[in-house]
Amino acid sequence: MLKLKSLFVLVGSVLGALLLVSHAQGSVVQALALNELVLHADQIVLGRVLFSETFQCPDGQFGTWHRIQIEEDIRGIPEDESEVIIETLGGRIGDLAMHVEGEPAFSVGERVVVFMRGGGPYTAARPVGMGQGVMRVRTEQGTETVTQSREGMLLMRRSGRGGWQKSVGALPIKERLDAFLSKVRFLLQDGAGGDDE
C-alpha cells in the first residue's frame, strides 16, 4: 500500500513538473517548410550582423536596414559582394517606435543564416516568411547550432485540401549548423530552389 502511494506521489510529481514546463511557441503567418524557404529565397547567406539602422519613409512608416557581412554565400550572391542589406518593417527613431509583430530582430555581432527575397545591387532584400527566414547561429559546448526565429508569429499552414493544419515550420528544433547547411544545399541541388542554381 505504501509502495502504491509512493508511486502515485512520484507520478503526480512528474506530471506536475511536466505541466509547469509544457512547451510552446503575432502576426498570423503561413508556416513554411525548409524546401519552401529555399524555393522562395533569391539569396541565402550565412553571415554576421554588422549594424542596424532605422529610417523613416515620407509616409511616416519606419523601416530598418540590417547590414550582414557574408561569411558563406549559399545562394544568389554576386561574386564581388561581401555584404547584403536586409530590410525589415518597423524600427525606432528617437522616442517613437513602429513595431510590426513577426518581423525578425537582429543583434549586432550575431551570426545568422538568412533566406531573402528581392534585393540586388543597391537594393535591400526582405527575409522570407518574416522571422521564419532568419536562423540564428549559436555555439554551444563547441558545437555550432542553428535555431529558427519565430518571434511574434502565429504559424498556420494550408493542407492539400485547402484547409489549414498545424505545422512545425522549417526548423522545429535546433540543429547542427553544418547539417542544416548540407540540407539546404541538397534542396538547392534537388531543384527545390528553382532552376537558377
Add this chain to the structure above:
Amino acid sequence: MSSRAFPSAVLVFAVFACIPPSDVAAYCRMTTETQAQVGDAPCVETGAPFFWKHPCLSYAIDERGSRWMTNEEIEEAVDLSFETWENVDCGGSPPNLVFTPSGPSTCRRPEFNNNGNVNTIAFLDPWGNPCADRNDIDYRYEPFALAVTIVWRNGSSGEMFDADIMVNDQLSSSVNAGGPYANCPDTGCPPGSAGSPGPSDLRSIVTHEIGHFIGIGHSNIEDATMYAKTEQSSVSNRTLAQDDINAVCDIYPPGSLDQFCDATPLGGLGLNCETDEFGEPVACDEPGSVPGNGGGCSGGGCSAGDAPADVPWATVLLVLIGLAAMRRRPRRRHA
C-alpha cells in the same frame, strides 16, 4: 506522504525544474527590446513591456471591407473579438480595458500622426502598403502573412499610441496567404478542396491579433488564444483560455473605466486618412502629416521622428467632429 516517497518526489520535481526556467512562463508581454531573442526562452524578458496608458480605446473598420464577407459580417466578428477581451472576468470585475467601435473609417494606412489617428482594421487587396510605390520593396507586406498588427509606441517606455490590424484580403495561393475568410460555425470552418482553399475564421484571427493590440505576446500554453500555432478549421482562438485571461487581468487589472470613457486616440480621432474635407486625396508624404518632418528614404538613413507631445489646438475641432461622428453601439459588457 511517506518519508521514503517525499525525497524521491522532490528529486523528480527538481530534475524537471532544472529545465530552463523561461520555459515555465506562460503568456508573454511584448517589450521594447529590439535585440534578437537569445536561447530557447519563449519570452523576451528584457525591455519595457507594452501598455496603453489610457486603456479606453476606439477602433474602426475600413468601410471598403473585404471581398470575402459583408461589412455586417466583418463588424460582427470584430466587435465580438474585442468584447471577448473586454468582458473577461478578473475575479468578479472586468479588466480596466474598454473598446469603443467608431467609424466606419476610410483608412488603409497603418499610420500615426499629428492630424488625427484611428486604430484601424483594414483588408488589403493587393496586400501591400497603399502609400508605397508598388515596385518598391517598401510596398510589400509579407506575402505569407494573413494579418499583421502594427503598433506605434513610445521608443523607451513601451506606451502604445496607435495599433492597426491589416488583413491580407487576397486569395490564398501557394505563393500568397490570404482569404477566404468567414464567420465559421462553432463546429469549425469547412475544409476546402485542392483548387479552392477553405475559409479561415475571421473572429479567431482578429481575437489573436487583439491580444497583440493590447500588448500581449505569445504564450506557452497550447490552448491559449495567444499560442503561436493554430489550425484553420479550429475556431478555438475565439475563446480565451485561462492563460489569456491571466494576461489581460495582470496587465489591465480592474479599474475605473466604463463604457462612457473618452476613447479619443492620441492626436485626435481621424477616421479618414486618405481624403481631405473636400474629398481630395491626402498625399502620403503631406508635410506635417507624420511625426517629425517626414524625411526621406534615400540611403536608408533618414529623419528622426518625435511623438506628438502636445495636441495642436487646430486639431481640437477635428476631435470634436470625430467624437460626434463616433457611433457608439451598445456594449455587452458584463458587470
